[in-house]
Amino acid sequence: MESLELRHLRYFVAVADAKHMTRAAEGLGIQQPPLSQQIRALEDHLGVKLFVRHPRGVALTDAGGLFLAEARRLLQDVAAAEQRMARLARGEEGLLNVGFTSSAAAHVFTPAALRACRREHPGIALALSECNAAEITESVAASRLHCGLLRVPVARPAGLAFQTLLREPVVVALPIDHPLAGRPGTRRPLSLRDLAGEKLILVRRPGAPGLYGNLLALFEEKGLRPQVAAEVERMMTNLNLVAAGVGVSVVPASMQGQHPHAIVYRALAESARLDAPLTLVYREADCAGPTASFLALMRRIAAEWTGDLRP
Template sequence: MAMELRHLRYFIAVAEEGHITRAAERLGMQQPPLSQQIKLLERELGVQLFHRRARGVEMTDAGRAFLEDARATLAQLARISETTRRVARGEQGRLCIGVTSTGPFHPLVPRAIRAFRDACPNVALAVEECLSNELIERLRGEQIDAAFIRISLPDPAGLIVHCLGEEPMVVALPGNHDLARDRPDTSVSLASLAAETFILYGPPGTGMHDATIAACHAAGFNPQVGNLGSATQLSPRITSTLSLVAAGLGISCVPASLQRMRIDGVVYRALSGEIVPKVLLNLAARRGDASVVVQRFVDIARRTQKDVLRS
């Protein structure tokens, strides 16, 4: 006889009940087949597991040792089964999410990550910060699983991109700028900033860079991009962008959600008029990714988007 898991369950029931008939009732089977199965198990093991008594059965020393291991085996099987079911439901595994440095300031991004963490606490979660174009490369290279990006993808080959919305941009000014002396609720037109020095966040091909350039062109001017020595003043991180603004080296258009970042020497003003640059927030993942964890995150992020829009 090849030992099966059901034989362990039979044995445990008899051991715990101390009586084959009561164990059979507990298992929903007849007493003679259960008694036969226990005898076959003893024959398979080559040991006696029970002493048969007039009023029931009593475990031998070998039976007591076997009981401990039988319970451990079934408990381990239960853990394996539950782990497998959690993985199948997208509740366990690993997930690496990419974000741009402006992403965490948008209310949707931290809320989506927090909602996923609450729903799937057993998933090992990692977050990496890069520029949008770098996130796309890492996503296609399977180094990350999903990414919040600030750009559209005219050619999203191999990827699926979910639009989570767009937000207006505001202008970040040095604290000693003339416009910074106006009331906080004062807005300015983009065209009125034509003579200003612009600090651009990220290289061409990144969302905020391209949105700023396009909006300036639509407003009728080419932005003057500041230089540090011979290097065009392109900042790789939003914190360094705002630090340059605070130092009085220029102004910068940033997503409105960045107003949550308070930096000494930086003042934010809304942009008014027909030309107001806007920046996207998209969630990208690999097309056809079989990971249930990734799909679970995408679903939660899209539900969170609806909650944010309602709030």
């Protein structure tokens, strides 16, 4: 015997339990002579006698008793590892690295979906990272993240899939004391023309490429020149500056819960041209295990959310 294999441990435990070579061989589904040969080879490999042979069967030696405990432990560990790998393959267990942008996290869908994942797949450990859209795309492509939630894709590298889960309108975020904030009963939808002379706060293209580019393009289409007062990396920083009175902004409607005592949110007449998607990005060739379970759950919840229950 050149090396110890699991089958040798199983043979040994079977003989120890049966206390008889022939009965152990029958239980294993093999012939008795080959089993006896394997046990002798195991003893030679270990350098100790494991059994005392007598006419009615076999009995463990002291060394055999010690080795039996170790053999059982090793076989149990292997069985546990096999079971864990099976759960991993079925998507019931494992580590899942998920990235999200701040505006994607602000949508009520996102925490609801993450709660559902923890409830339905308690064996999946979620490692969550906040990044901008460019960072999420790069990290998923480089296998640092399994998947991510963002708004509009920055780029579409080969091998990545982008699935729109939901769409929502955008709104105008104004400091609470801004002249355009208006009184609750008199708030008509604002237009981009209303915002043309305002100090505009935007999330830079890497952070919110679609909204940034589409908004500026729509201003240009209408012959308007917006005054960009600040560009920031994160949507939450954007709203923090609005709350501080630095300027106004256009944000996804799901952000309306932020700074309720400092910001007024108004409908935008051109919202249909600036809708904000919620996009799931993942590697097309890496959709097994926990990733597959997470993607299926996200799609199911998105379908329930929109009422679209088509497969």
